[in-house]
Amino acid sequence: MDKPIENYWNLRLNDVKKELETNNFDVHIAASAEDAKELVLKTIIPSIQPASISWGGSMTVATSGLYHALKDRRDVKVLDTFDKKISKEEMLELRRQALLVDLFITSSNAVTETGQLVNLDMIGNRIGGITFGPKHVIVVVGRNKIVADLKEAIFRIKNYVAPINAMRLDMKTPCVKTSYCEECKSPSRICNTWAITEKSFPKGRVRVVLINQDLGL
Numbered sequence: 342m343d344k345p346i347e348n349y350w351n352l353r354l355n356d357v358k359k360e361l362e363t364n365n366f367d368v369h370i371a372a373s374a375e376d377a378k379e380l381v382l383k384t385i386i387p388s389i390q391p392a393s394i395s396w397g398g399s400m401t402v403a404t405s406g407l408y409h410a411l412k413d414r415r416d417v418k419v420l421d422t423f424d425k426k427i428s429k430e431e432m433l434e435l436r437r438q439a440l441l442v443d444l445f446i447t448s449s450n451a452v453t454e455t456g457q458l459v460n461l462d463m464i465g466n467r468i469g470g471i472t473f474g475p476k477h478v479i480v481v482v483g484r485n486k487i488v489a490d491l492k493e494a495i496f497r498i499k500n501y502v503a504p505i506n507a508m509r510l511d512m513k514t515p516c517v518k519t520s521y522c523e524e525c526k527s528p529s530r531i532c533n534t535w536a537i538t539e540k541s542f543p544k545g546r547v548r549v550v551l552i553n554q555d556l557g558l
Contacts, residue, residue: 381550447479
């Protein structure tokens with residue numbers, strides 16, 4: 342067989358797509374981060390016609406080029422929650438306002454093979470946006486985030502995603518030194534609020550773009 346790895350991921354992604362669609366998510370598959378960006382910019386966003394856009398923290402959104410393609414647009418109101426030039430107080434207020442935009446773009450810490458989105462947040466703005474508030478949500482997800490079930494999702498997030506994020510953000514947490522969850526009580530703890538999104542409500546409100554490429558954490 343030619344390209345067995347590509348064939349393997351095509352099969353897995355299509356299976357996950359079917360399960361997500363069963364759970365009322367609107368689902369697309371993109372061959373690469375660049376294809377995902379073009380899909381969102383040229384197909385999904387025009388179909389939504391949002392008047393306002395914002396983001397939840399996501400390396401995938403940045404890596405895909407979506408952030409840079411959208412942050413300076415003049416035809417929509419953009420709440421730039423990635424802007425490093427503003428104060429912490431201004432950033433927090435922007436994140437609060439972002440819960441009322443027409444379109445919220447983010448990623449997911451894990452996607453189960455049964456079609457669930459699983460996420461863990463520090464302050465909850467990202468999972469808040471996925472759960473309620475924004476009229477439309479786009480979740481861009483690399484294939485590396487696909488897991489078998491909820492148990493594997495939780496393990497992956499607590500013992501891989503969270504420690505690396507804590508390292509990336511220079512947090513003062515035990516996992517920065519040990520590389521795995523210590524169930525800490527640190528004031529810098531980034532693992533505070535879980536969200537398991539089993540179905541999109543209303544149907545199609547959450548659009549998932551599965552990317553046939555390893556992206557983000």
